[in-house]
Amino acid sequence: MTGGYITGGWAFVWAAYGWTAFVLAAYGFSLFARLRKPR
């Protein structure tokens, strides 16, 4: 941060988007796996 302004920070942006995509995709795949599981 310089003088109250945040500079850079792309690593945090990619981390937030990447983690969001991973968690949502993992949950979606877990649902498909549970639906296909024979009971």
Place this chain on the structure above:
Amino acid sequence: MLPNHRFPRLPYALIALGVICLLAGSYFGLFVAPPEHYMGEVQRIMYVHVPTAWNALLALTFAFICAVISLFKDDLKWDARLEASTEVGVLLGFLLCCQGAIWAKPTWGVWWDWDPRLTTTAVLVAAFAGVLALRHFVDDPVKRATWSAVAAIIASVDVPIVYYSVRWWNSLHQMQSSPATVSSQFYLPLRLNAFGILFLMTGFIMLRARIASQRIATELAPPPADLVGELA
């Protein structure tokens, strides 16, 4: 009575639509929208964080509605919907806390702060995770439906507290924005991602309710004849 899935492909269509909206919204949020004056590039996290927050609260509000209906109607499909919306709401709440921590580090200088908004959100996620845990301890589907509905209604008291925490208390977290306080350049990615997560969440809840209703149907089914013969 349990859901009969009149529209078996609808959740998949909603999930596909949600992914398309999220890809478009993320493209505009990452590459088209300008950086914010003070927060710079870090503000782009808001395009996923704010829609996640809206939809997490929406999913848990739907869980509250399912819990109330489940108590008054003798229909276990509302219990299946309660289980589904609670699980998806907890998932989005957990994701919300992670995104908030990633945003807080470069802006506040810490990953986490026991600020009213953050604390009430953590309590909300923990309370609904407790409802899911409670469901694992009860074998009888009818008792489980009643107990988890009551627990979900108690946990839901925190939903409006989370929303109004930034107004009621002196919070480090910023107040809710409105179209009057947000530049028009930020609308598009925010709205696309909001609808993206809404469609994804609805598809997830429908699929998860299907899994829950299949399990409840298995639990309510009479034991196989050969097993009855062995026991007799």
